[in-house]
Amino acid sequence: MPATVPRWRRAVTGWSFAAPFTALFLVFALLPVVASLVMSVTDLRATDLRHPSRSTSSGSTTICGCSTTSCSGGPRSTR
Known part of the structure; x- marks a missing residue:
């Protein structure tokens, strides 16, 4: 048996x-597909590679989780 x-x-x-x-x-x-979907809704420039948390997505700039339209910090600098 x-x-x-x-x-x-x-x-x-x-x-x-x-x-x-x-x-x-x-x-x-799967990872390239997900990455391309994220990049398609994100406006990345060469300066954003140094500070990726300040990238623009969906028409508003996000700085540390806070939209510039609601923050008192003003518009993003172009350093």
Whole structure:
């Protein structure tokens, strides 16, 4: 009579075969799509790479989680 393999061991074996595909799919297919969606609603300029928290999205400038239309700090400087 053949020995029965525990159910958890079969599950681990199956996931170990699926793990490389899942990791590669996330890195090379899903992450670029999500990144392009984020970039499509964000106005990034060369100066924003130094201060990414000050990037413009959806027509308003966000500085530390506060929109410039509601902050008393005034418009963003062009340093």
